[in-house]
Amino acid sequence: MSVLIVGSIALDTVKTPVEEHSNLLGGSASYAALGASFFSPVRLVGVVGNDFPEAEFEFWKSRKIDREGVQRVNGKTFRWSGEYSWDLNTRETRSIALNVFEHFKPALPESYRQTDFVLLANIAPSLQSHVLDQMERPRFVVADTMDLWIETTRSDLDALLRRVDLLILNDSEAREMTKETSLIKAGRRIRKMGPRYVAIKKGEHGALLFGEEDQFFSCGAYPLEDIHDPTGAGDTFAGGMAGYLAGTVKKVHFNDLRKAMIYGSVLASFCVEAFSLDRLRNLSMQEITERYEMFKLMSQFEVPPA
Amino acid sequence: MSVLIVGSIALDTVKTPVEEHSNLLGGSASYAALGASFFSPVRLVGVVGNDFPEAEFEFWKSRKIDREGVQRVNGKTFRWSGEYSWDLNTRETRSIALNVFEHFKPALPESYRQTDFVLLANIAPSLQSHVLDQMERPRFVVADTMDLWIETTRSDLDALLRRVDLLILNDSEAREMTKETSLIKAGRRIRKMGPRYVAIKKGEHGALLFGEEDQFFSCGAYPLEDIHDPTGAGDTFAGGMAGYLAGTVKKVHFNDLRKAMIYGSVLASFCVEAFSLDRLRNLSMQEITERYEMFKLMSQFEVPPA
Numbered sequence: 001m002s003v004l005i006v007g008s009i010a011l012d013t014v015k016t017p018v019e020e021h022s023n024l025l026g027g028s029a030s031y032a033a034l035g036a037s038f039f040s041p042v043r044l045v046g047v048v049g050n051d052f053p054e055a056e057f058e059f060w061k062s063r064k065i066d067r068e069g070v071q072r073v074n075g076k077t078f079r080w081s082g083e084y085s086w087d088l089n090t091r092e093t094r095s096i097a098l099n100v101f102e103h104f105k106p107a108l109p110e111s112y113r114q115t116d117f118v119l120l121a122n123i124a125p126s127l128q129s130h131v132l133d134q135m136e137r138p139r140f141v142v143a144d145t146m147d148l149w150i151e152t153t154r155s156d157l158d159a160l161l162r163r164v165d166l167l168i169l170n171d172s173e174a175r176e177m178t179k180e181t182s183l184i185k186a187g188r189r190i191r192k193m194g195p196r197y198v199a200i201k202k203g204e205h206g207a208l209l210f211g212e213e214d215q216f217f218s219c220g221a222y223p224l225e226d227i228h229d230p231t232g233a234g235d236t237f238a239g240g241m242a243g244y245l246a247g248t249v250k251k252v253h254f255n256d257l258r259k260a261m262i263y264g265s266v267l268a269s270f271c272v273e274a275f276s277l278d279r280l281r282n283l284s285m286q287e288i289t290e291r292y293e294m295f296k297l298m299s300q301f302e303v304p305p306a
Numbered sequence: 307m308s309v310l311i312v313g314s315i316a317l318d319t320v321k322t323p324v325e326e327h328s329n330l331l332g333g334s335a336s337y338a339a340l341g342a343s344f345f346s347p348v349r350l351v352g353v354v355g356n357d358f359p360e361a362e363f364e365f366w367k368s369r370k371i372d373r374e375g376v377q378r379v380n381g382k383t384f385r386w387s388g389e390y391s392w393d394l395n396t397r398e399t400r401s402i403a404l405n406v407f408e409h410f411k412p413a414l415p416e417s418y419r420q421t422d423f424v425l426l427a428n429i430a431p432s433l434q435s436h437v438l439d440q441m442e443r444p445r446f447v448v449a450d451t452m453d454l455w456i457e458t459t460r461s462d463l464d465a466l467l468r469r470v471d472l473l474i475l476n477d478s479e480a481r482e483m484t485k486e487t488s489l490i491k492a493g494r495r496i497r498k499m500g501p502r503y504v505a506i507k508k509g510e511h512g513a514l515l516f517g518e519e520d521q522f523f524s525c526g527a528y529p530l531e532d533i534h535d536p537t538g539a540g541d542t543f544a545g546g547m548a549g550y551l552a553g554t555v556k557k558v559h560f561n562d563l564r565k566a567m568i569y570g571s572v573l574a575s576f577c578v579e580a581f582s583l584d585r586l587r588n589l590s591m592q593e594i595t596e597r598y599e600m601f602k603l604m605s606q607f608e609v610p611p612a
Contacts, residue, residue: 087487181393183510184529204489205511206524216604218526220512223490258607298522299605301564 002066003246004138005033005239006045006106006131007121009070011052013081014231014275016088024276025056026080028121028144031235034280035267036119036243037063038288043112045069045131047104049077059281068109073100088227089203108134117246120164121235122146125156132163140245140252142166143195144238150177161194166257168238170201183208197257199241201234209261211254219261220299222269222291229275233268236280240267266291308372309552310444311339311545312351312412312437313427315358315376319387320537320581322394330582331362332386334427334450337541340586341573342425342549343369344594349418351375351437353410355383365587374415379406394533395509414440423552426470427541428452431462438469446551446558448472449501450544456483467500472563474544476507489514503563505547505570507540515567517560525567526605528575528597535581539574542586546573572597 007029013022029046036042041064048070060067078101081094106127116139120128128143143164149157150173161167167190169177174186183200187210190198198210202221209217241257241264249256266288273279313335319328335352342348347370354376366373384407387400412433422445426434434449449470455463456479467473473496475483480492489506493516496504504516508527515523547563547570555562572594579585 089487181395182531182533184531188531202511205508206526208526208529216529217607218512218529218604219607220514220524220526223514223522223524225488225490225494227488255607255609258609262607296608298524299607301523301525301561301568301605302602303561303564 001116001246002041002043003036003117003119003242004043004045004069004108004112004115004131004135005029005036005119005121005242006069006128007032007123007235008078008101009046009048009052010078010080010101012079012231012276013094014229015083015094016229017084017086019228019275021275026231026276027078028123028232028235031232031271031277032119032121032144032239032242033060033065034063034277035236035239035264035271036246037065038240038267038283038285039243039263040117040247042066042243043069043115045106045108045112047071047073047078047100049073049075049100052077069106069112071104071107075100082231084230088230091230106131116140117242118142119238119242120144120160121238125149125153125160129156129160129163140165142168142238142242142245144168144235145173147173147176158193164195165252166197166199166241167195168199168201168234168241170203170234174198174200188214197254199257199261201237207237207261207265209257211257215254217254217258217261219265219295222265222295223298224269224272227272230272231275232277233271236271237264237268240264262292262295263288266295307422307552308347308349309342309423309425309548310349310351310375310414310418310421310437310441311335311342311425311427311548312375312434313338313429313541314384314407315352315354316384316386316407317358318385318537318582319400320535321389321400322535323390323392325534325581327581332537332582333384334429334538334541337538337577337583338425338427338450338545338548339366339371340369340583341542341545341570341577342552343371344546344573344589344591345549345569346423346553348372348549349375349421351412351414351418353377353379353384353406355379355381355406358383375412375418377410377413381406388537390536394536397536412437422446423548424448425544425548426450426466427544431455431459431466435462435466435469446471448474448544448548448551450474450541451479453479453482464499470501471558472503472505472547473501474505474507474540474547476509476540480504480506494520503560505563505567507543513543513567513571515563517563521560523560523564523567525571525601528571528601529604530575530578533578536578537581538583539577542577543570543574546570568598568601569594572601
């Protein structure tokens with residue numbers, strides 16, 4: 001089954017302590033769509049300018065990422081530039097040029113309106129809601145968010161939360177949203193704001209999943225020694241989760257979300273191994289499966305003696 | 307099989323944002339011994355003053371914690387007082403009085419010298435080494451350490467590491483010891499300093515285990531909403547691990563250490579539910595088993611559909 005993904009599409013400049021690259025494909029929807037595409041066809045919604053490379057459209061086509069919902073507008077594509085700290089744990093935005101994204105109003109093609117699985121990748125919650133308004137009762141809605149929206153458009157976000165099945169956010173955002181220091185309390189509290197399920201990403205510490213009646217799942221992060229560019233890891237995680245669900249599950253249960261979270265983690269671990277989407281572009285399903293098996297190995301503790 | 311445990315025995319005063327209690331049983335050996343005692347008999351090595359409550363000796367006896375190795379010396383027992391920050395994540399030492407601990411030199415009773423499993427709970431590395439000097443080739447040596455020894459007695463610690471099978475330390479200590487920001491790099495690097503296995507405790511984020519040829523295990527923390535007193539959690543974790551190994555395993559393999567780490571995590575999660583050792587004193591094996599099963603539930607992702 002297809003998954004509809006809406007979010008930002010950007011051209012990034014990224015500086016780490018060892019490298020700097022410009023004109024990289026970026027944006028929450030770009031990462032999420034490619035992450036999801038390993039498991040299900042994608043219907044992409046976003047906006048690009050006329051400077052956007054034609055080659056990306058071809059690449060999307062080869063990956064069953066439908067771009068009918070991507071508006072091409074006169075002007076420049078959204079541009080973002082960021083710089084990471086020495087340990088890659090924090091980053092500063094150096095510049096933002098919204099360009100064609102400034103007046104972006106997602107308009108769903110007729111053929112997109114009946115899509116069972118939706119991922120509202122990270123953009124303003126009012127735009128995320130606007131996408132839902134145009135849809136005919138989707139079966140499962142995943143939303144990603146960030147600190148900016150918690151701080152600046154909280155009431156929009158609160159309204160959105162009541163329409164979401166799974167909310168994905170990181171640990172500091174969960175704490176900020178609830179004013180709870182305990183992530184366990186924070187996760188359970190966010191569920192009471194609307195989402196049936198909540199996934200909290202903890203970077204190098206893995207992720208937590210909360211469901212009904214204290215359902216709980218915890219997974220570690222893949223043990224990577226070297227990270228080249230953390231950009232887009234969270235978006236890829238969300239895309240992997242949503243794509244796995246859309247591609248494999250009819251009615252979502254907590255146990256499906258466990259596996260979805262592992263696949264999201266697997267894809268995010270590949271994402272950070274290279275700049276932009278480079279590692280994901282040549283990633284094979286076999287590599288994904290191998291790393292999935294490694295996740296099993298690293299979390300099992302009832303295994304037969306060696 | 308028995309486990310020999312050496313470490314500090316203290317009387318603590320602990321202040322959290324909501325409560326303050328004095329004259330609590332504390333010290334690394336007290337926590338570790340009680341943690342281990344659920345799985346195997348314990349041979350305890352330490353020192354107390356003549357103010358030490360007789361009732362503790364009785365309690366130890368009831369738990370098969372042998373105190374022949376506990377010296378009773380004229381003077382006062384080691385006293386420690388600490389205060390936790392509002393979120394219980396950091397603490398400050400308010401006062402320390404070493405008292406009889408100042409000139410402590412562990413002397414092993416003849417009957418202790420042949421013990422196959424040893425836990426060198428957190429004390430100065432020179433004292434930990436001194437215990438090993440008196441033993442006849444123990445089969446498996448676990449050592450716990452802390453930032454103080456990394457900073458002040460590094461060469462003693464380095465010498466000890468070459469004699470240790472499993473080193474347990476927390477995330478900030480692992481980073482400090484190796485100057486690596488990546489815990490994966492840090493864990494692998496510490497293995498090259500001597501210990502065949504390394505366990506890194508990450509508090510609310512669980513723990514990591516490193517072994518030969520990139521063997522790796524990651525577990526989450528039990529999802530506790532409320533923590534009353536974090537004191538001794540790490541010591542209890544180490545005690546649970548060492549006790550489980552001594553009580554159940556002949557020759558230690560990586561897969562045994564996985565389970566040992568879960569049992570250590572289970573015991574630590576109970577430890578923090580009350581002040582001092584109070585929760586561990588009335589803990590039942592059934593409660594331990596139930597929480598162990600919960601750990602399975604919260605980390606499994608290949609489960610049959612609900």
